[in-house]
Amino acid sequence: MKVALVGFPQSGKTALFSALTGAEPGRAKGGITLGSVKVPDNRVDTLSGMYHPKKTTHAVIELVEAHAAHKGESRVNKSALDAGFLNLVKPMDAFLLVVRAFDEEGLNDPRADIDALLSEMIVSDLMLVETRLERDGIERKKGKQGMPGEERDALDRCFKLVDNNQRIYDDPELAARPELRTYAFLTARPILAMVNLGEDEIAKPTAEVLARFGLPVAGMPTFACCAKSEGEIQAMPEEDRKEFRELLGVREPVLDIMVREVYRALGLVSFLTTGEDECRAWTIRRGTRAPRAAGAVHADIEKGFIRAEVIAYDDFIALGSEAAAKKAGKYRLEGRDYVVQDGDIVHFRFSG
Ligand SMILES: Nc1nc2c(ncn2[C@@H]2O[C@H](COP(=O)(O)OP(=O)(O)O)[C@@H](O)[C@H]2O)c(=O)[nH]1
Ligand SMILES: [Mg+2]
Known part of the structure; x- marks a missing residue:
């Protein structure tokens, strides 16, 4: 970010x-x-104190x-x-x-x-x-096709907002429209x-x-x-x-x-990865599914994603170890549709 x-x-x-x-x-x-x-993020420090990894990395x-x-x-x-x-x-x-x-x-x-x-x-x-919008109007007058209707509609709505001294982000649904991405509006x-x-x-x-x-x-x-x-x-x-x-x-x-x-403001959450090499926090948008979250770690893990093995941080701390979490049924296998939660400790399985 x-x-x-x-x-x-x-x-x-x-x-x-x-x-x-x-x-x-x-x-x-x-x-x-x-x-x-x-x-x-205290969670990273706590995990690091338990795993003694070679590296500890905050988001x-x-x-x-x-x-x-x-x-x-x-x-x-x-x-x-x-x-x-x-x-x-x-x-x-x-x-x-x-x-x-x-x-x-x-x-x-x-x-x-x-x-x-x-x-x-x-x-x-x-x-x-x-x-x-002007350029598009000229194109149309010339009989050309112009921009797609949805894009024009989105731009019309943007115009109404900014012309009224409002931000595009005042309409969050509009600000997030994919048709607007290439414009990089400041107030979106x-x-x-x-x-x-x-x-x-x-x-x-x-x-x-x-x-x-x-x-x-x-x-x-x-x-x-x-x-x-x-x-x-x-x-x-x-x-x-x-x-x-x-x-x-x-x-x-x-x-x-x-x-x-x-x-x-950006709707962000952090998930965690642990191990002897590194304990680390990663930033993702709230609502991100497991394969996409894996992509934050490495593009290959997203590509070859098989499943995510997940323990909620609080469960892990309450139970004290991965083995204890497994025994208590708190070690979950999650698939492609799983939405990664703040504080999830995740091991990704992937074929690479
Ligand atoms: N009293 C006071 N002075 C500050 C504060 N922040 C910055 N300054 C001073 O204001 C001047 C400009 O600060 P600077 O950070 O260079 O501003 P910039 O031009 O926006 O990057 C410097 O002399 C700073 O020491 C503050 O919170 N309180
Ligand atoms: Mg400066």
């Missing part, structure tokens, strides 16, 4: 990037900085800092979301808007910033959908927001702080942190972090909050 941090300069994207990835903000390559966020969310939005630049002369930016973010699964609320002079208006970023994204989609994907607070606000209840700014925007998962402090905490030895968080009044690491919100 890939998430792009999008925001105006000086909003704290780099600070958040470092806090989440634990990496020094590297030099941007081709306008973006790439990193990966380790998905916190990751890939994070991109996109350096493209320029506050206040005229859309006519140079859009904040120019073509280069649009290309960069095309492969993203979700966007995290980063907005600034740490100005000491009180010049913060994170709500206005979110609205501005959002309308840039909506305008970008509007221009795309208009162009395509989940958009979240992170309000970057000053140090003096981090101990306050999030809902209260957000409400003061007129947030959240309807339908947009929004959270807050102080990216600068989070980065400082992240740079400490692990055993000191908890105490320092308490000292500052930070209830939960922004990493945990971000991962939870992204998982929820």
